[in-house]
Amino acid sequence: MSDVTTSKPRAKSNDLPKFEIPRFEMPKFEMPKMEVPAAFREFAEKSVSQCKDSWDKMKAVTEEATDVIEGSYATATKGCADYGLKVIEAARANSNAQFDYATRLLGVKSLSEVVELSTAHLRSQFEALTAQTKELTALAQKVATETAEPLKESFSSAFKKAA
DSSP states (O other), X not given: OOOOOOOOOOOOGGGSOOOOOOOOOOOOOOOOOOOOOHHHHHHHHHHHHHHHHHHHHHXXXXXXXXXXXXXXXXXXXXXXXXXXXXXXXXXXXXHHHHHXXXXXXXXXXXXXXXXXXXXXXXXXXXXXXXXXXXXXHHHHHHHHHHHHHHHHHHHHHHHHHHO
């Protein structure tokens, strides 16, 4: 007995029947013609007018606030640059003092001179550090005040205008 299965040759994709999706069209409904009441029209026009006025006010306040923020940013940038220069100046002065101390330390001949020189150096460095700290603190407070004051004034006046 031979097991021969006869298979039909496969159909090519071009030979398959095509399936088409039926197209539906939306029915057209006509909108009824209605007359808008005058009171409603007046209310809508008044609302649009008030909205436009509010928009104009907010736009002006926003532009003013943007200008103030830009000015404050410029002030803060300049202040930070000044602060950085002061820090560099202090670092340079401290480095020079350390090199001077090291140079003098090399010329010392006795232990008592080492103690005396070290004490004098520490005292002068402490005084210099105190003065530098006061100067940097004052500069930081000045920058913070100059940066924040215009913002504070602008926002308080903007809130008064908006209210």
